[in-house]
Amino acid sequence: MVKRSIKKYVWHSTVFLFGCFCCLLIYIIYLQVIKADDLASNPLNQRTTAVEADILRGSILDAKGRKLAFSSQVGSRSYPMGASMAPVTGYIGEKIGNAGVESFANRQLLGLTENLSRLGPIAQLFVSDKGNDVKLTIDADVQQTAYKALENHRGAVVVLDAQTGAVLAMVSRPSYDPNDIEADWETLNKQTDSPLLNRASQGLYPPGSTLKVMIADAALKEQVTDLQEVFNCTGHLDLGGGYILQESHGAVHGKVNLEQALTESCNITFATLAMRMGATKLDNTFERYGFRKKLGNEIIESMPHLPEFSKLNQGDIAQVGIGQSELLVTPLRMAMLAAAFANHGVIMQPYLMDEVITPGGIIIEKNQQRQWLQVTSPEQAGLVDAFMEKVVLQGTGTAARISGIRVTGKTGTAENSGGDDHAWFIGSADVRGRKLAFAILMENSGGGGTEAAPIAKKIIVDLLEK
Amino acid sequence: MRNKSWLLMFFPMGILFLGIGTLILKKNLIGNSEFLPWVAAVVVSAFCLQVFLQRKRNLLAIWIFPLVIYFSSIGLVMIARLKPELFIPQLRWLLIGMAVFLLVVKYADRLQEFLSYQYILGLCCLILLCSPFLFGTEIGGSRNWIVFGPFQMQPSEFGKIFIVLFLAAYLSEHKNVLTLPSKRFVFLYLPPLRFIAPLLCIWGIAILMFVLQKDLGSALLFFGIAVFMTYMATGSRSYVFLALAFFIIGAVVSYFLFGHVRVRFAVWLNPWADPNGQAYQVVQSLFAFGTGGIWGTGFAHGHPFFIPEVHTDFIFSAIAEEFGLVGSMTIILAYFIFFYLGIRIAMNCKRDIHILLAAGCATIFFLQSFIIIAGVTKFLPMTGITLPFISYGGSSMVSSFILAGFLVALSKKENTGG
Numbered sequence: 001m002v003k004r005s006i007k008k009y010v011w012h013s014t015v016f017l018f019g020c021f022c023c024l025l026i027y028i029i030y031l032q033v034i035k036a037d038d039l040a041s042n043p044l045n046q047r048t049t050a051v052e053a054d055i056l057r058g059s060i061l062d063a064k065g066r067k068l069a070f071s072s073q074v075g076s077r078s079y080p081m082g083a084s085m086a087p088v089t090g091y092i093g094e095k096i097g098n099a100g101v102e103s104f105a106n107r108q109l110l111g112l113t114e115n116l117s118r119l120g121p122i123a124q125l126f127v128s129d130k131g132n133d134v135k136l137t138i139d140a141d142v143q144q145t146a147y148k149a150l151e152n153h154r155g156a157v158v159v160l161d162a163q164t165g166a167v168l169a170m171v172s173r174p175s176y177d178p179n180d181i182e183a184d185w186e187t188l189n190k191q192t193d194s195p196l197l198n199r200a201s202q203g204l205y206p207p208g209s210t211l212k213v214m215i216a217d218a219a220l221k222e223q224v225t226d227l228q229e230v231f232n233c234t235g236h237l238d239l240g241g242g243y244i245l246q247e248s249h250g251a252v253h254g255k256v257n258l259e260q261a262l263t264e265s266c267n268i269t270f271a272t273l274a275m276r277m278g279a280t281k282l283d284n285t286f287e288r289y290g291f292r293k294k295l296g297n298e299i300i301e302s303m304p305h306l307p308e309f310s311k312l313n314q315g316d317i318a319q320v321g322i323g324q325s326e327l328l329v330t331p332l333r334m335a336m337l338a339a340a341f342a343n344h345g346v347i348m349q350p351y352l353m354d355e356v357i358t359p360g361g362i363i364i365e366k367n368q369q370r371q372w373l374q375v376t377s378p379e380q381a382g383l384v385d386a387f388m389e390k391v392v393l394q395g396t397g398t399a400a401r402i403s404g405i406r407v408t409g410k411t412g413t414a415e416n417s418g419g420d421d422h423a424w425f426i427g428s429a430d431v432r433g434r435k436l437a438f439a440i441l442m443e444n445s446g447g448g449g450t451e452a453a454p455i456a457k458k459i460i461v462d463l464l465e466k
Numbered sequence: 467m468r469n470k471s472w473l474l475m476f477f478p479m480g481i482l483f484l485g486i487g488t489l490i491l492k493k494n495l496i497g498n499s500e501f502l503p504w505v506a507a508v509v510v511s512a513f514c515l516q517v518f519l520q521r522k523r524n525l526l527a528i529w530i531f532p533l534v535i536y537f538s539s540i541g542l543v544m545i546a547r548l549k550p551e552l553f554i555p556q557l558r559w560l561l562i563g564m565a566v567f568l569l570v571v572k573y574a575d576r577l578q579e580f581l582s583y584q585y586i587l588g589l590c591c592l593i594l595l596c597s598p599f600l601f602g603t604e605i606g607g608s609r610n611w612i613v614f615g616p617f618q619m620q621p622s623e624f625g626k627i628f629i630v631l632f633l634a635a636y637l638s639e640h641k642n643v644l645t646l647p648s649k650r651f652v653f654l655y656l657p658p659l660r661f662i663a664p665l666l667c668i669w670g671i672a673i674l675m676f677v678l679q680k681d682l683g684s685a686l687l688f689f690g691i692a693v694f695m696t697y698m699a700t701g702s703r704s705y706v707f708l709a710l711a712f713f714i715i716g717a718v719v720s721y722f723l724f725g726h727v728r729v730r731f732a733v734w735l736n737p738w739a740d741p742n743g744q745a746y747q748v749v750q751s752l753f754a755f756g757t758g759g760i761w762g763t764g765f766a767h768g769h770p771f772f773i774p775e776v777h778t779d780f781i782f783s784a785i786a787e788e789f790g791l792v793g794s795m796t797i798i799l800a801y802f803i804f805f806y807l808g809i810r811i812a813m814n815c816k817r818d819i820h821i822l823l824a825a826g827c828a829t830i831f832f833l834q835s836f837i838i839i840a841g842v843t844k845f846l847p848m849t850g851i852t853l854p855f856i857s858y859g860g861s862s863m864v865s866s867f868i869l870a871g872f873l874v875a876l877s878k879k880e881n882t883g884g
């Protein structure tokens with residue numbers, strides 16, 4: 001009797017402990033099944049980085065297969081083209097993270113197309129210790145030529161293939177050497193000229209007169225003017241309310257039509273056109289040209305900054321017409337604008353990553369070229385393109401003229417709060433059967449026609465010689 | 467079946483060989499073949515011991531030793547992977563453990579005589595537990611070690627044995643008195659103070675360990691075993707309530723008095739408040755469980771070294787990372803089966819003292835593995851204590867073998883009804 005009761009109590013305790021056991025079991029299942037992904041991908045979990053540290057990172061290649069970044073052994077990374085290619089390749093460092101292609105193509109470079117690391121022993125069959133190569137659209141020749149052409153100016157150059165959207169060059173100065181990034185990190189961060197900023201796609205600047213190509217197209221589309229109308233430029237325009245818009249450098253263009261106004265970059269004409277269109281139509285134009293549409297792919301960009309059109313007064317609207325006011329855009333966006341006119345009114349989706357190639361040479365990802373936006377009709381694009389050719393032949397952009405080569409362009413001299421004017425030159429050129437669209441920006445360097453246009457010429461000439 | 471039970475040893479031995487093989491292929495153990503004779507010695511002793519144990523036991527006992535070797539193999543393989551320099555010491559401890567185990571099983575009859583000297587057992591337990599107060603050394607944040615020369619030992623590991631022996635002897639003899647309801651206190655029925663004094667004494671020591679040695683795990687273990695064995699002997703819920711009240715008061719008081727208790731508690735409630743400081747170990751342990759997922763990263767392919775001291779208290783996290791849910795479930799299940807075998811052995815015993823001893827041994831294994839597994843998974847606050855047979859540590863290995871020896875000894879035919 002007594003014995004039976006002891007056994008009974010032992011049994012009670014066993015049942016109770018079995019209950020505890022079940023709770024723990026359920027909790028561990030919860031931890032390793034339901035919470036597993038959260039825990040595994042927690043940024044504080046260093047295991048992900050540790051897994052990556054064991055993989056020999058793939059190379060970054062340019063369009064012709066030249067190495068822009070490679071690892072000869074696990075943990076080391078070399079950038080043979082150094083600072084000129086830094087805005088493209090970016091960098092990678094244990095303590096500083098990563099940027100550029102190293103950042104957005106991280107998974108591809110590590111060969112982690114699927115997360116197989118938690119499949120136990122099976123995972124070991126699939127996990128390679130060598131990552132994939134990433135082939136870019138960048139042409140190292142174009143990139144290096146543009147980098148050299150900028151000399152010591154702060155600024156950026158973007159070169160696109162207007163017909164495909166391939167980014168051929170993305171230059172930003174001052175730059176940094178990604179080979180020594182970890183050693184230089186603190187100095188680079190302290191430098192006031194922001195060498196780590198990729199000005200080409202992330203620097204925001206007022207577009208100045210380069211925007212007039214878009215305004216010209218919009219004014220024709222909205223029928224606020226035609227090709228015959230003659231504007232009288234007296235050197236100043238009364239905007240009402242005591243504000244008078246002055247032509248830059250005190251120029252007086254006299255009687256001009258739209259073509260002449262663009263060729264001479266007449267502020268009075270374009271301010272007038274902007275005011276005729278009014279806030280709503282201007283707003284629609286920026287919308288139509290994709291200034292509010294994200295690129296939505298691997299290219300990391302700063303979105304253009306547009307003014308709040310509904311709150312603009314007449315003076316501000318006039319300023320928007322000449323690319324000033326609160327308007328801020330990136331050189332990449334201006335190259336895309338130039339590409340639209342060079343490519344029958346179509347902007348192709350800009351892209352940087354062309355192919356992902358396994359160590360065995362198999363292409364596992366390939367970019368599909370596609371249209372991003374049709375911004376205007378082919379006829380009207382041709383018209384503006386012809387105006388832009390005139391700019392180079394006899395207007396403000398003659399410094400970019402090259403005999404025997406069709407070059408189009410538009411200069412810009414953008415006023416800004418930071419000091420001297422920014423020099424702009426956007427346009428296109430037919431180089432060896434390809435239509436290259438470009439945007440050149442030089443911070444606080446003065447006039448676009450005198451400073452930026454010669455850079456375009458240098459780049460094009462250099463490419464013709466290569 | 468009985469005569470073939472040595473075949474059971476192939477399973478744990480397979481784990482050992484495959485594990486060592488993997489590590490050699492992964493070059494974790496390369497240039498060091500000194501461990502081979504030790505491994506051979508372990509394998510041979512394990513098979514011999516199992517053959518020896520087959521005789522004169524009931525069917526339950528056959529499973530105990532293979533399970534023990536299963537845990538030990540996993541422990542050995544994990545230690546070889548996590549801390550190769552401790553692989554040979556752990557093999558040595560395993561051999562010593564098996565020798566002690568053999569002695570306990572062989573001389574169990576004579577050892578039984580000690581059970582008559584219950585107060586001496588209690589005193590031994592008391593001395594062992596209090597010894598670190600006098601000549602203890604603080605290792606890993608707990609003052610529960612004694613160091614003589616090259617040897618270190620954790621007296622609390624051996625205190626475990628004596629407390630089970632003492633409680634079995636004391637409770638089986640006094641359970642009638644203890645169940646005698648003499649005084650009614652609110653809804654609790656309590657016997658005169660002199661009868662429950664030894665129990666209060668144990669609970670008091672547990673609290674003291676908790677506070678003075680910062681050894682929260684052992685304190686919880688001693689406290690738990692005392693409560694469970696008292697309940698098993700008396701079936702009185704009053705003791706359980708009393709103990710819980712004691713525990714809660716103790717916990718609350720120490721929470722307000724001692725910083726380290728507050729820290730443990732805060733870490734348990736919200737480890738994400740300070741994931742790189744106080745909660746670092748627990749957070750890293752949780753990451754190990756998450757990274758492991760269902761199938762694990764594969765043996766020797768994980769990164770368990772982010773957890774400090776992973777080869778002792780946190781060895782279960784490393785197993786969960788590399789073997790996944792599959793591995794962690796298997797081990798927890800094996801511990802429960804081990805516990806259940808112990809309870810079945812207890813149920814087959816005739817004498818009260820044997821029932822209590824077997825049930826006590828089984829329960830203390832269960833509690834110990836439960837407390838540490840619950841701790842590393844943040845199910846309960848983390849309390850540093852070893853995972854029986856798996857964690858590195860000589861004291862833990864030897865004392866666990868002694869307790870397992872008791873279980874096998876108690877399954878002897880003449881003790882049992884079957």
